[in-house]
Amino acid sequence: MPPAFESSAIFPASPGQLYTAWLDAAQHSAMTCGAADVSAEPGATFTAWDGYIYFKEKNR
16 A cells, blocks of 8 residues: 555635636746646646646547
């Protein structure tokens, strides 16, 4: 079984503000200090941390 861990943090923002920032490329990049290409569109291509994290739907 892989090791398990738990992490938590307190942000000076509401859950809605964080969600909106997570799905906005400029705000996401500012939060993580890495380039991000994100979209709120379901199934859209997603990259973060200068391309280290990515998601691309097979049919896109």
